[in-house]
Amino acid sequence: MSRPTTHKLLIYSAKQIVQISKNGEEVLKGIKQDQPIILNEKFGDNGETIGLSIVIDMTGRIEAVDFDDQIKCQFRFAIFEQSLCAKGLVILPGLIDAHTHPIWAGDRVEEFAMKQKGATYNEITLSGGGIYKTVRETDLASDEKLYNLLKNRLYHMMKSGTTLVECKSGYGLGLEQEMRLLTILKRANDELPLTLSITYLGAHAVPSNTNVTTFAQEIADSHIPFLLDAYLENKISLQNVDVFCETGYFDVENSFKILKAARRAGFNINVHGDELTPIGSYKLVDMLRRDAHSCNVYSVDQRYYSISHLEELSQEGIEVLAKDCKFVAVLLPLTKFILGITDKNKPPARQLIQNDVPVALGTDFNPSSHCYSMPIAMYTAVVTMGMTLEESLVASTLNAAASLNMSQDYGSLERDKMGDLLVLDCSDWKHLIYQLGNHDQLINYVIKRGSIIYGRAPFRYSKGEPQTGEMIFAQKREKSLPILTKEENWLLL
Structure with a gap:
């Protein structure tokens, strides 16, 4: 026997x-x-x-x-x-949060109050707030403080049912500072029971001492090769590269420059796009596909590209994405709700689903959109974006995993x-x-x-x-x- x-x-x-x-x-x-x-x-x-x-x-x-x-x-x-x-x-x-910004110090509670009085995202940024404020406060925090803040946030996500979470850097901007954040994220992934899909978001904003074209080239030529070496030496854990493709930040051409370098290095592509203005981030999908095939770097391991936000996505953009069978739309129903921008466009969940584009969800947890809970994101997707309960569940499990190229193991x-x-x-x-x-x-x-x-x-x-x-x-x-x-x-x- x-x-x-x-x-x-x-x-x-x-x-x-x-x-x-x-x-x-x-x-x-x-x-x-x-x-x-x-x-x-x-x-x-x-x-x-x-x-x-x-x-x-x-x-x-x-x-x-x-x-x-x-x-x-x-x-x-x-x-x-x-x-x-x-x-x-x-x-x-277990729920999967496909889009978060969990590592930073300080807060933006005063900006939350300002937004309720009518201040816009760009007005706050131009006054020295927003991303730049968090970058300054994060730079002043010790590694141990940042790790403990991160651990506490991940704990609250886990209590809300999240077992796999995408985690972006992005509050360092410079290579040395971004490396510090990625190193802390690796420690969390090694020591805590949740699974992290870690994303480099050095192209979150343009530092004040340079311009977008120069900075994008620096990221493509210097940051990404350096990060690849660090990854291969097991100094960091890194799966994805993201760009804030938005008016006043990184245009489509400079976003493509960064993402092309990332794709050729073997990283997954994960983009902020068409959040505040209809900049046409969807064009990046076709641009990256053509580059991958022309250079023979397309890999079966890179099953999907994903673009997050898409509140200002045009009908043309929906039609373009519908033609791409390897694209996942990561929608963030809490973002505009928490920012108090309820009279503007919402992520076009129904149109995307009706056009056979797989939809995933995320909380967009960050200093100005402070929510740990995927169940609340799912509820908001149902009542504000017209998704069914079943669609929101799939978007928070299997499709969220696919947006991170992890649905072979999760979801x-x-x-x-x-x-x-x-x-x-x-x-x-x-x-x-x-x-x-x-x-x-x-x-x-x-x-x-x-x-x-x-x-x-x-x-x-x-x-x-x-x-x-x-x-x-x-x-x-x-x-x-x-x-x-x-x-x-x-x-x-």
Whole structure:
């Protein structure tokens, strides 16, 4: 008889499991974005309730998702280090925040008040505020202070259900300062349980001692080669390069100069575009495609490009993006809402979805748009942009992962993907959006690669003795409550 296999976690008797997809889809777009795969408990032949189970292996990847009776049969003699009864609870993928600016010091609370009195984004910037104010305050902060600020922000994102987050630099501008921020982001990625997709945003604004053309050339010729060497030497972790393609910052031609160098170095492309004015950032997609093919640098690893914001995207832009099957629109419904710009254009979610452009969501967490919560971003997308609840969920899971070229491992609950998931204390996943601001009471557990990294109080945890599948299913089924040791508390990491 072969030796029983050991697995990391069994969650069983769930009322509902939201898979999103099950056949390895990289994105869901068009009508399919409104049709995520959702499994619900069923009644057996004798009228008994048959719940749902998920098995996570020792590497932290999903091995099986099925009804309890099937899992009991398949894993009868398997050994599980941990088990969790989810009777009456809902399981869904960990949320993915596709656009954040989490590393900086200071605040912009006074600017928030100014905006409510009518001051514009550009007026505040020209007066020495905005990005430049945060750059100055970040430069004065120590590395340890910046790390602790970052860790605290990531903790609050995790409590709100985020398990994978895109993190931009951008408040250094100069190469030395940006390297410092990227080094701190790498430390967070190495030490904390969340997964970070790290982005270099040196082209966030133009330093006062130069001009846009000169600075863009410097980034392309000096910064990116230097960052590539640092990445290869494991001094930083870096996946993406971003540019603020906007009137008064980086025009399309200078943005292309930077992104071309980044693409040729092998980095993913991730652009701020058409946020404040219809500058035509969508043109970059075709420009980059032509350059990649002409230089034979197009790689299967670079599956998607993404452009964020798009509040001022034109109809022509929508049509151009619709022709590109490897493009993801990252929409940020909270940005203009928090800035108080509610009478201007909103991100064109409906038009993009109707034109088969996959849509992802992000919080755009930054000093002037201070929200950690993807559930609130999802709610805002539904009520202000006309997305359905299902579309907003796909946009915050699978499509968000695709925008970072990570949907092969994240964004859905299917075999061989990472065991990143949430366990909700509600009857249906829709409550996560419906109950505005109550997600902290709905999220019972945040699980990362099969390990519970957050559980609601009492914050204690004990694994107990490993058990076989047969022993686990034979137990009285009641909701589990995690018991976490003090040492496993995130804030003490």
